[in-house]
Amino acid sequence: MIDYNKFPSPCYIVEEDLLRKNLSLIKSVADQTGVEIILAFKAFALWRTFPIFREYIEHSTASSLYEARLAFEEFGSRAHTYSPAYVPEEFDEIVKYSRCITFNSFSQLDYYYPKTIGKDVSCGVRVNPEYSEVKTALYNPCAPGTRFGITSDQLPDQLPDSIEGFHCHCLCESMPDELERMLEHLEAKFSSWFPQIKWLNLGGGHLMTHRDYDTSRLVEILKGLRKRYPWLKIILEPGSAFAWRTGVLSSKVVDVVENQGIRTAILNVSFTCHMPDCLEMPYQPDIIGARKGEEGSYTYRLGGNSCLSGDFIGTWSFEQELKIGDRIIFEDMIHYTTVKTNMFNGIHHPAIGMWTSDANAVIFKQFEYSDYRDRMC
Numbered sequence: 001m002i003d004y005n006k007f008p009s010p011c012y013i014v015e016e017d018l019l020r021k022n023l024s025l026i027k028s029v030a031d032q033t034g035v036e037i038i039l040a041f042k043a044f045a046l047w048r049t050f051p052i053f054r055e056y057i058e059h060s061t062a063s064s065l066y067e068a069r070l071a072f073e074e075f076g077s078r079a080h081t082y083s084p085a086y087v088p089e090e091f092d093e094i095v096k097y098s099r100c101i102t103f104n105s106f107s108q109l110d111y112y113y114p115k116t117i118g119k120d121v122s123c124g125v126r127v128n129p130e131y132s133e134v135k136t137a138l139y140n141p142c143a144p145g146t147r148f149g150i151t152s153d154q155l156p157d158q159l160p161d162s163i164e165g166f167h168c169h170c171l172c173e174s175m176p177d178e179l180e181r182m183l184e185h186l187e188a189k190f191s192s193w194f195p196q197i198k199w200l201n202l203g204g205g206h207l208m209t210h211r212d213y214d215t216s217r218l219v220e221i222l223k224g225l226r227k228r229y230p231w232l233k234i235i236l237e238p239g240s241a242f243a244w245r246t247g248v249l250s251s252k253v254v255d256v257v258e259n260q261g262i263r264t265a266i267l268n269v270s271f272t273c274h275m276p277d278c279l280e281m282p283y284q285p286d287i288i289g290a291r292k293g294e295e296g297s298y299t300y301r302l303g304g305n306s307c308l309s310g311d312f313i314g315t316w317s318f319e320q321e322l323k324i325g326d327r328i329i330f331e332d333m334i335h336y337t338t339v340k341t342n343m344f345n346g347i348h349h350p351a352i353g354m355w356t357s358d359a360n361a362v363i364f365k366q367f368e369y370s371d372y373r374d375r376m377c
Contacts, residue, residue: 004250004327006361010269010350012338014049014247016357022209022242023056029208029215030057033222035234038080040204041067043239043335046352047074048364053242059099061204061237065090068097080201080237082126082167084147086112095119102126102167102201104149113162124165124199125150131185132170134205138280139172152189159196166190166197171205173240176217179206183225191229199233206236209244240335248288249274249333249350253326254305263300264312265322270304272311273347275333276340279310288329290316298322306345343372 007013030037038059047070054076062068062079071079081094082102091112094101100122103109109125116123128149132142141148148169168190170182179202194200208215226234251269258264271278278285284292296317304311343349349367356362 002248002355003359003361004329007250007353007363008351008366009327010249010251010267010274010348012247012249012333012350012352014046014243014334014352014354016052016354018246019049019052019243020357022244022246023053025209025215026238026241027056029219029222032219033234034226035222035236037236037238039075039242040237040239041070042339043204044243045070045339046334046364049354050075062098065094065097068094072097080235091115095121100124100165100199100201102165104147106150106154109160109162122164122199123162124167124197124201125163126167126169127152127155127186127190129168129170129182129185129189131182133174133178133181134170134172136172136281142170155190155193159193164197165199165201166193167201167203169201169203169205171203173207173210174205175207175210175212176214176221179218180221183221187228194229194232197232199235200229201235201237204236204238204240206238207241207244208238209241243335245332247332247334247354249330249337251328251330251350253322253324253328255324256300256322264303264314265300265328266303266305267328268305268348269350270306270308270311270344270347271313272304272306272308272342273344274304274341274350275330275337276342277336278313282313284313285333286331287316288331290318290328293317302328306347308344343375346372 026037038061040061042063059077060071060075060079062071062081063083068079068081078097078099080100081098084104095116098121102124104126113123126149128142128151132140134140137143168186207213208218251267253265254268255266294315294317298318298321299315300322301312301314302316351366352364354362
């Protein structure tokens with residue numbers, strides 16, 4: 001049980017035991033299937049936890065120069081790197097920090113591939129099977145008109161020697177049956193080229209640590225895929241699955257206001273700054289000791305402390321009346337949230353820490369005025 005009093009408020013708190021539980025499950029899937037499962041930094045990049053990760057996995061995936069450098073310098077291995085568009089002034093460094101580089105288009109491949117020759121880098125292209133079951137348009141990589149990937153009609157019968165792998169990403173917090181249907185479309189469109197490549201990266205979105213996820217079914221699907229194409233190295237790069245339900249955002253009530261019968265508890269955190277997916281997705285996280293909706297003794301809308309009018313979510317019901325100083329604990333606030341935060345309005349950023357397996361509160365980072373000032377000029 002986390003002792004929240006040992007952490008500053010607000011604070012993102014990773015729980016080591018829960019993180020290790022997820023890592024153990026993911027490693028078990030990799031061991032049973034012979035696939036490689038790597039960490040996607042776009043969902044989780046708290047590098048102070050990387051020594052724990054390295055006990056279970058060896059590699060990570062990057063979407064930018066900075067992520068690739070983080071992989072090399074802090075994770076201790078070169079990244080699988082994909083970007084919708086590389087830029088000339090960064091590419092030589094990306095090659096240095098990457099073991100695989102995926103290109104989004106033939107024009108990018110043709111321009112940059114010569115810079116990878118002799119650098120021990122395997123290159124590939126992102127392919128688009130024109131199929132996805134992701135319902136939120138903001139997160140659908142295969143929506144009509146997408147800027148991601150090459151469709152099957154754009155590929156030549158004989159791939160150029162520069163292409164050693166395909167990268168396909170169509171899922172988002174998905175279950176194994178969605179992966180199975182995605183593979184049906186991917187194989188129907190692209191399997192005729194599989195004998196010409198060495199690796200197949202199935203991207204992220206495999207939410208294998210969700211309590212309702214059937215990992216035995218995932219293992220069966222991946223074993224079947226490897227049996228059909230035994231020469232292919234299969235790679236999965238989930239992000240959320242690694243940090244799913246491994247930590248919280250601890251906050252406090254700083255005021256309670258009322259307007260036209262709506263009571264709003266204003267917190268010392270911001271949804272737009274510190275929990276952006278609550279507004280973008282949108283979704284409502286679980287809160288310890290509260291229920292979504294109005295079925296409770298005391299009902300509040302929860303508001304952030306920025307000047308954005310829509311910086312709120314609701315409605316939440318509590319068994320006791322909220323008072324200034326009461327603690328509000330948002331669950332499952334480690335994946336994506338920690339990498340997407342911003343300092344809009346110059347609002348104080350939550351600290352970042354970990355509750356260790358031996359019940360110690362470790363503070364990774366506390367933010368100061370200089371962190372805000374130095375982002376500007």
